[in-house]
Amino acid sequence: MTSQFKDEKNIPVSKQEFPGKDRDMPDPKPTREELPDAGGTSTTYKAADKLHGKRALITGGDSGIGAATAVLFAKEGAVSTIVYLPEEEKDAQDTKKQVESLGGTCHLFATDLAKRENCQKAIDFSLEKMGGIDILFNNAAYQMMVEDILDLPEDQWVHTFNINMHSYFYMAKYALKHMKRGAVIINNASINAYIGRPDLLDYTSTKGAIISFTRGLSNQYIGKGIRVNAVAPGPVWTPLIPATMNEKAQKEFTSPMGRPAQPSEIASCVVFLASMDSSCVSGQTIHCNGGTVVNG
Numbered sequence: 001m002t003s004q005f006k007d008e009k010n011i012p013v014s015k016q017e018f019p020g021k022d023r024d025m026p027d028p029k030p031t032r033e034e035l036p037d038a039g040g041t042s043t044t045y046k047a048a049d050k051l052h053g054k055r056a057l058i059t060g061g062d063s064g065i066g067a068a069t070a071v072l073f074a075k076e077g078a079v080s081t082i083v084y085l086p087e088e089e090k091d092a093q094d095t096k097k098q099v100e101s102l103g104g105t106c107h108l109f110a111t112d113l114a115k116r117e118n119c120q121k122a123i124d125f126s127l128e129k130m131g132g133i134d135i136l137f138n139n140a141a142y143q144m145m146v147e148d149i150l151d152l153p154e155d156q157w158v159h160t161f162n163i164n165m166h167s168y169f170y171m172a173k174y175a176l177k178h179m180k181r182g183a184v185i186i187n188n189a190s191i192n193a194y195i196g197r198p199d200l201l202d203y204t205s206t207k208g209a210i211i212s213f214t215r216g217l218s219n220q221y222i223g224k225g226i227r228v229n230a231v232a233p234g235p236v237w238t239p240l241i242p243a244t245m246n247e248k249a250q251k252e253f254t255s256p257m258g259r260p261a262q263p264s265e266i267a268s269c270v271v272f273l274a275s276m277d278s279s280c281v282s283g284q285t286i287h288c289n290g291g292t293v294v295n296g
Contacts, residue, residue: 020239074104181225234289255290
């Protein structure tokens, strides 16, 4: 089939209130199964039973990369629990329905992971519903554009770290108590950690911390048979874009491929890291960024 982004150099400019809703995205809608290529064509993700019987916990799973990951995990045979903000309930229900339409199971848990105790509640809920955790995908994120550090509210700096970094620490710490050899943790970083995006200083800083966290945690647990890796997406068409970026940034939201990535394209990399296809990969970062060459 023809990719919906074939002739799109830029995404359609739109505006939503944070955290943004997948169902309110303008056309072309983000996709969870379609995989476009550089030539303007696309295919539907084909599963190979790579995650049969696995139990996955996905934060920020209502929409975007998290939702696409839940869908692809279901196609690969995994059961998932997705965590999301209460105001994202409708998107979460849509994700659950899509997973169930594929014959999968998706448990829903609405909470704010900025609070430490809610991270523990998310783990407890997942253990109750799934009986264990084999895959943790730390994906929840917050960003809001501010051009100058002098204008960056200190409360925003703290909140961004609470969501983007501290929740990853708490979720990993609480999950690892129940994870066995063969389990995996995948953290969602960003190209911004490598290019130093100036108008997202707090977000960019958290993503750099996530890279270091991934490396250090991998070194702690690889000897125990638990792998820890990261993905570092470039521009991706998700509700976070109309909810947090101004018109100029949206018009420039593209990659060397001439388009932003679809959530499904990042999710396919998460599947790779979650499966035995990446059995000798730990402490690494996949740069699914549309062709930008970075170091590290």
